[in-house]
Amino acid sequence: MTLRQAAFWAGFAALLGVSVWTVAPDPARLAAGLPRLLGWLAGSWPPDFSGAGDIARRAGETVGIATLGTLCAALLAFPLALLATRPLSPFLALYQPTRGVLDGLRGTDGFVFALLFVAAVGLGPFAGMLGVALHSAGSLAKLWSESMETADPRPAEAITAVGATRMQVALFALIPQTMPQNLSHLLYVWEFNIRASTVLGLVGAGGLGQELKNAVDLLDFNRVLAILIVIIALTLAADRISATLRRHLA
Numbered sequence: 001m002t003l004r005q006a007a008f009w010a011g012f013a014a015l016l017g018v019s020v021w022t023v024a025p026d027p028a029r030l031a032a033g034l035p036r037l038l039g040w041l042a043g044s045w046p047p048d049f050s051g052a053g054d055i056a057r058r059a060g061e062t063v064g065i066a067t068l069g070t071l072c073a074a075l076l077a078f079p080l081a082l083l084a085t086r087p088l089s090p091f092l093a094l095y096q097p098t099r100g101v102l103d104g105l106r107g108t109d110g111f112v113f114a115l116l117f118v119a120a121v122g123l124g125p126f127a128g129m130l131g132v133a134l135h136s137a138g139s140l141a142k143l144w145s146e147s148m149e150t151a152d153p154r155p156a157e158a159i160t161a162v163g164a165t166r167m168q169v170a171l172f173a174l175i176p177q178t179m180p181q182n183l184s185h186l187l188y189v190w191e192f193n194i195r196a197s198t199v200l201g202l203v204g205a206g207g208l209g210q211e212l213k214n215a216v217d218l219l220d221f222n223r224v225l226a227i228l229i230v231i232i233a234l235t236l237a238a239d240r241i242s243a244t245l246r247r248h249l250a
Helices: 003-023 027-043 052-083 092-107 110-121 125-149 153-161 166-197 208-217 221-249
Strands: none
Touching: 027 221, 052 092, 052 125, 052 166, 052 208, 052 221, 092 125, 110 125, 110 166, 125 166, 153 166, 166 221, 208 221
């Protein structure tokens, strides 16, 4: 084993030890809590779908948050992706700072952004949409810039040789070449946002999470089960739609 490998495994062992010490996993507590959880699950049957209109409205909010959030994210991500693509960035001094901005957006969960926007614009799905948009913009721009940086360089080199500008290289070489892949990334992010938007209501940002929080606060587990069934169905539908569209783009 080399010194570098030994240092890696020592660091991994230290990280694992700190994680165990911090989290303090307790199998005895889990064993004691499982019967209580099973009792709640048994008591939640049958699911309570009364007031289905409220659940449907919240489901619509969830889809709206994810869809508009993803669209706004794409509009934000496009210029950021150009700045974060080395062959296209008009000023190389902006390349690393833009990458840092993308890491910051991706590293801050949409849940956190939604919480901040709830404080800024008030309760409701608009705050959730803004939270989803900011987080997703970082993810999309990162994916798009990497696909353009790893694209076949020959078309870009050919039009650069005849005097094309960086923007012309982007519009006529890299973007057309990577369009199917980038649209696939967009659909994947939308699918992820459907799942993420179901819990934004826990901070007052609308969607099914809001209905779920209300049911949990009232200890209405029959209602909780009904909402969870709708969340699972919505997530599966988004997954199937996204997968089908991605196959057509491949």
